[in-house]
Amino acid sequence: MVVEDIEEIERKYFVDYDISDIPDMLCTYYENKEFELVYYLSERYRTDFFQCEFYLMMSMMELGLYKRAYKCYKKHEGDWFQSFKQFNIYWKHAAIYSLYFKDMEISDYYWDIFNEYFESKIVQVVELIYDGMSESIQNTELFKNLSKDYPLLNKVWDRGSQKELQGLSVKSEKWQYYTDYNFQISDGDEYGIELVYMENDLEIYSYKPKNVAASMHILRDKDCTIILDCGSEMSQGRVMNIPVRSILNRLNIQHVDFALVSHAHLDHYGSLSELKKTKVFMTEETGRIIKCVTNDVRFNNIQFVEAYSYLEFDDIWIQFIPNGHILGSVLFDINWKDKKRIIYTGDFSLSDQCTVRGLDLKDITKNKTKVDVLLMETTYGDKTDMLTLESYEKIFISLCEKYLKYGNKIFIPCFAVGRTQETAILLAETVRKGGYNIMIDGLSIKVTKLYKKIIDSKRDILNGRVNSCNGIRDIDGKIDNNDVILASSGMMQPGSTAAKYVERLLERENVCIMKVGYINESQGMLNVIKNRQYDEIHFEDISLSAHAGYLELIETVETINPDTVIYVHGRGIVMDEI
Ligand SMILES: [Zn+2]
Numbered sequence: 133m134v135v136e137d138i139e140e141i142e143r144k145y146f147v148d149y150d151i152s153d154i155p156d157m158l159c160t161y162y163e164n165k166e167f168e169l170v171y172y173l174s175e176r177y178r179t180d181f182f183q184c185e186f187y188l189m190m191s192m193m194e195l196g197l198y199k200r201a202y203k204c205y206k207k208h209e210g211d212w213f214q215s216f217k218q219f220n221i222y223w224k225h226a227a228i229y230s231l232y233f234k235d236m237e238i239s240d241y242y243w244d245i246f247n248e249y250f251e252s253k254i255v256q257v258v259e260l261i262y263d264g265m266s267e268s269i270q271n272t273e274l275f276k277n278l279s280k281d282y283p284l285l286n287k288v289w290d291r292g293s294q295k296e297l298q299g300l301s302v303k304s305e306k307w308q309y310y311t312d313y314n315f316q317i318s319d320g321d322e323y324g325i326e327l328v329y330m331e332n333d334l335e336i337y338s339y340k341p342k343n344v345a346a347s348m349h350i351l352r353d354k355d356c357t358i359i360l361d362c363g364s365e366m367s368q369g370r371v372m373n374i375p376v377r378s379i380l381n382r383l384n385i386q387h388v389d390f391a392l393v394s395h396a397h398l399d400h401y402g403s404l405s406e407l408k409k410t411k412v413f414m415t416e417e418t419g420r421i422i423k424c425v426t427n428d429v430r431f432n433n434i435q436f437v438e439a440y441s442y443l444e445f446d447d448i449w450i451q452f453i454p455n456g457h458i459l460g461s462v463l464f465d466i467n468w469k470d471k472k473r474i475i476y477t478g479d480f481s482l483s484d485q486c487t488v489r490g491l492d493l494k495d496i497t498k499n500k501t502k503v504d505v506l507l508m509e510t511t512y513g514d515k516t517d518m519l520t521l522e523s524y525e526k527i528f529i530s531l532c533e534k535y536l537k538y539g540n541k542i543f544i545p546c547f548a549v550g551r552t553q554e555t556a557i558l559l560a561e562t563v564r565k566g567g568y569n570i571m572i573d574g575l576s577i578k579v580t581k582l583y584k585k586i587i588d589s590k591r592d593i594l595n596g597r598v599n600s601c602n603g604i605r606d607i608d609g610k611i612d613n614n615d616v617i618l619a620s621s622g623m624m625q626p627g628s629t630a631a632k633y634v635e636r637l638l639e640r641e642n643v644c645i646m647k648v649g650y651i652n653e654s655q656g657m658l659n660v661i662k663n664r665q666y667d668e669i670h671f672e673d674i675s676l677s678a679h680a681g682y683l684e685l686i687e688t689v690e691t692i693n694p695d696t697v698i699y700v701h702g703r704g705i706v707m708d709e710i
């Protein structure tokens with residue numbers, strides 16, 4: 133089906149919304165090409181997939197096509213079910229399904245869950261349903277009939293009671309954020325260190341960066357001080373170290389017993405050079421990657437630890453648990469002198485990626501000791517879209533195929549460590565099948581070679597077709613000779629290889645630039661590209677993430693069930709939209 137046909141469907145069913153003959157055409161199409169259509173619609177209406185699928189399903193229901201709608205529901209019940217179990221935003225959906233599918237083969241099990249979740253919330257939920265539904269649905273006999281089973285529903289028909297209804301934003305009381313103890317050390321407001329936890333004599337401090345989130349946390353009691361991660365920031369193409377010494381001075385810390393590094397991203401190890409004599413522990417993979425990308429870190433004081441091994445120091449036990457972020461990354465499960473159990477997640481992901489398995493929360497919960505403090509990254513804590521990484525990967529591949537088919541060049545700025553290799557693997561099959569040329573450039577070349585050496589992966593990162601050639605000379609030639617180019621820096625920092633490509637590509641036609649990872653909008657060239665995207669440049673923003681998304685963060689908190697959660701490395705979990 134060509135674009136015009138999709139536009140015709142769209143005009144007919146989503147703009148004019150003449151519902152008289154949606155079913156067959158839409159459903160036929162939906163079954164065959166559902167993915168493409170939904171993506172197209174979500175792009176067009178700037179809404180998310182779930183919403184689109186949801187609207188499609190609603191239109192089916194509106195037409196009384198419950199079987200078809202139910203099929204659609206079944207297809208996603210895993211996602212949705214998971215979601216609404218945990219999220220307010222999906223109570224609405226769940227409630228609708230439960231109302232609509234009451235006569236369908238929904239098991240008792242589901243009803244129990246629904247009831248458990250809705251009993252106390254039914255008024256609010258129904259109110260949301262009401263708001264979310266088109267008038268024609270509200271007026272259907274079906275809905276009215278079903279509403280008889282829910283006495284509370286009638287209250288909602290009375291719009292007068294609306295004011296008393298509260299929003300659904302709920303925060304567990306356990307999720308404390310110790311802002312009471314905040315204080316700041318500032319050098320012209322460039323940075324701060326925040327006391328985020330204090331109990332008995334144990335204190336946890338967290339570095340508060342001004343821009344990009346460089347990570348550093350300090351745990352200490354009267355006898356012992358350890359540092360978790362020691363990153364640096366990249367600002368306008370310059371690396372800026374954390375002023376570790378002056379922070380330690382201000383906190384009156386004369387001696388650091390040791391430091392731990394969670395993974396080989398600059399924002400977690402970049403300031404290690406400030407810790408001249410301190411002993412540092414990291415996994416061997418992390419060490420090898422750091423060595424590959426920088427000469428700034430001296431390895432005299434670094435000791436390698438194995439995944440799942442323990443480190444013991446003065447009654448402090450630390451286990452290094454693989455956390456699914458990038459090759460070699462680990463979280464720290466810290467038992468502090470049998471008094472407190474503290475988990476520092478580092479950057480983490482529950483989803484499997486091509487080069488690394490997702491964090492298995494059982495690795496944490498199988499040790500039955502209660503977790504007192506969860507120090508959790510929240511890079512994507514404010515991203516409320518609900519698609520899984522797997523879905524995003526599918527979107528990414530299908531988009532690339534589409535662009536390539538119509539003769540576009542695809543440029544993907546990627547972090548040299550992790551994202552480049554993941555992306556290359558995802559594209560391997562497409563590239564092979566289509567006979568396309570793909571190239572990796574910049575710092576990523578070295579790292580990719582190292583990844584190949586380390587990984588025992590069935591999936592070949594380079595697939596034999598990737599050209600890599602270093603240097604920034606002859607960029608035009610490289611663009612001419614390749615269909616897909618991946619280059620660092622991922623943020624397109626000024627002066628980086630990626631930025632140089634973008635400068636040239638902006639002068640061309642038939643180019644698609646894909647954002648596949650975190651980019652700080654205040655830096656690099658993202659804004660320049662975005663300003664041009666409606667003219668001649670295609671720009672796609674696909675969330676391929678090595679970080680836990682909103683759902684995974686909540687799942688992590690619920691599963692670990694700690695007394696205190698401290699959000700770091702992001703804005704925290706933000707429920708800003710229902
Ligand atoms: Zn990272």
Ligand SMILES: [Zn+2]
Pocket residue numbers: 347397399400479701
């Ligand atoms: Zn990070």
